[in-house]
Amino acid sequence: MNVDIGNALAAEATPGVPRAALERLDDRVADAHDRIAAGMADGEFGYAALNLPERADADAIRAAVDPFEDSDVLLTVGIGGSALGAATLVDALDSDLDCYFLDNVDPEYVAALLDGLDLSSTAMHVVSRSGTTAETLANFLVVREAMTDAGVDWTDRTFVTTGRAGNLRELADEHALPALDAPEGAPGRFSVLSTVGLPAAALAGHDVDELLAGGRDGMDALAGSLFDCPAYAYGATAYALDVRGAGINAMMPYAESLETFAEWFAQLWAESLGKDGLGQTPARALGATDQHSQLQLYRAGPRDKLVTLLRPRDRDDHGVPDTDLSGLDYLAGGSLGDLLDAEFEATEASLAESGVPNVRIEIPAVDERSLGRLLFDVEAACVLAGELYGVETFTQPAVEWGKDAARGLLRGDQALREKTELVVD
The missing domain is CATH 3.40.50.10490 (Glucose-6-phosphate isomerase like protein; domain 1)
Structure with a gap:
């Protein structure tokens, strides 16, 4: 996985992260990495999820x-x-x-x-x-x-x-x-590369070994500096932008097949980091579709967003037929893939021109190994961000409260029902 954070630096974006601030933050990243590595080695709850590519x-x-x-x-x-x-x-x-x-x-x-x-x-x-x-x-x-x-x-x-x-x-x-x-020690949102997520892939005929190999590639890439580790670069940059005002993170894959990935990311980011009045709110978008709906807000609305642009470098393609329709000569000899790449780069340039912080994530292809690496790296980025925030990344007390309340209502807890009602006729 390749992560480009250049458009999130203060020289390019507002809010943005000064390069010197990232270098200072890197000392905290090194300490956080040591904590993560120790948790993995000891199989501690939550940290053990990052061992799944080896243990599944x-x-x-x-x-x-x-x-x-x-x-x-x-x-x-x-x-x-x-x-x-x-x-x-x-x-x-x-x-x-x-x-x-x-x-x-x-x-x-x-x-x-x-x-x-x-x-x-x-x-x-x-x-x-x-x-x-x-x-x-x-x-x-x-x-x-x-x-x-x-x-x-x-x-x-x-x-x-x-x-x-x-x-x-x-x-x-x-x-x-x-x-x-x-899996023991792995919250559900961190358990995709395990008996929770992999059976569906196996029954659908996909290569489980390659998915896990991609996860192991991510494990091998963990290092004590955000400048040496793509996962930590993303997690640290997202955190640094949040504390500077970019409290929304719009995940925008440019591949229809990765739309559900954005949903998975939203749960991981929200449930893990939303604690103690902290945490970045995830939003879901799809390129190029949401260039025609959400991009107006991202570019010209409040400066409270990081836009994460995700794409595969290689994909199957389909040519665009020649046409005699006026004004469409620029499509001649091209392909849908060419158009999608142009849309991606235009969105990136548009955001950069207007000073909106954005990060580019690229994977080789949407295949088993690349997908396993992407999923692991985003999990590791989330854990790193949790360390920097100082929150309990692997718990979800607000979710548990809601579950208990729902059970109470089903059992006839009238006091709870009255507490949650405000009826306007």
């Missing part, structure tokens, strides 16, 4: 999905990190397998999706580390009932990823379901 068992993942190779559809039932990582992988990589994700409990959507699936050829992967996640288990029960009503033995079509204890583990043991262990 690709053979066990392939063995778990092997009974479902006859499937035409994979339905992943999970929420947050239990679904977004898998969705990122299968959306980025071409596949003949239709993959769907039940990561919400919207009853109309769930019913419509199940009505349109041939459940006899659908594999269901249920993912919950705790085995008690309300949304996941509710959706699982709905799908199980739908399979039974359709005359499908749900136990023949289901495998799980969960912790060593909990409702889901007990269910798997009772019905002899293939069961993968959720």
Whole structure:
């Protein structure tokens, strides 16, 4: 992964980071790297997630999905990190397998999706580390009932990823379901390169070994200076811009296949760094589509944004046919890829000309190895940023409060309901 932070320096952008400030910050990056390395070596909670490229068992993942190779559809039932990582992988990589994700409990959507699936050829992967996640288990029960009503033995079509204890583990043991262990010490949003995210890629026919090799490339690139490590360069620059006023980070990939990656990034960045009144708010955009919607705000609106531009250096291409339409001669002999690259570079130049800080991230291609490296490096960037902020990167107390409140409402906690209501007729 290549990271270019030149357009985020104070000489080019407002807000921007003075080069001297980055050099001073590098001493803190070195200390943070030592803390991260020690946490990885000791397998500490959260830091252990950065060991997953070395510790994930690709053979066990392939063995778990092997009974479902006859499937035409994979339905992943999970929420947050239990679904977004898998969705990122299968959306980025071409596949003949239709993959769907039940990561919400919207009853109309769930019913419509199940009505349109041939459940006899659908594999269901249920993912919950705790085995008690309300949304996941509710959706699982709905799908199980739908399979039974359709005359499908749900136990023949289901495998799980969960912790060593909990409702889901007990269910798997009772019905002899293939069961993968959720990785120890890795919060869900950091678990894409594990039994949480990789089974979807494996069943879709993608090279799990190469995904993990890309992650290991990222591990090998970790170093004690932001000037020597692309992941740390990005994390440190994002942090330094935030404390100077760029409190929004717009992730803008120039590849349709990486749109879900921007969703994954948004959860990782928000849930990890949004603590103690700190943290950069992630926004999602897609190049070139959102040049025609969001770019106006980024270029001419409040100076509170970092725009992260992401693209693959190599991609399949498609020529643009010649035309006799007036004014389109500049397209002659070109391709869609040429146009997309021109859009990318024009956006970058437009932001730079107006002094909006932006960072360019490039990967070799949207393939397994590059994707594994990208995912690992962004995780490492997030951990580094968390160290610089001084927050508890791997916890999510606000999320847990919301879960507890939802359970209370379902159990009839009227006082809580009244506290959350403000009705205007």
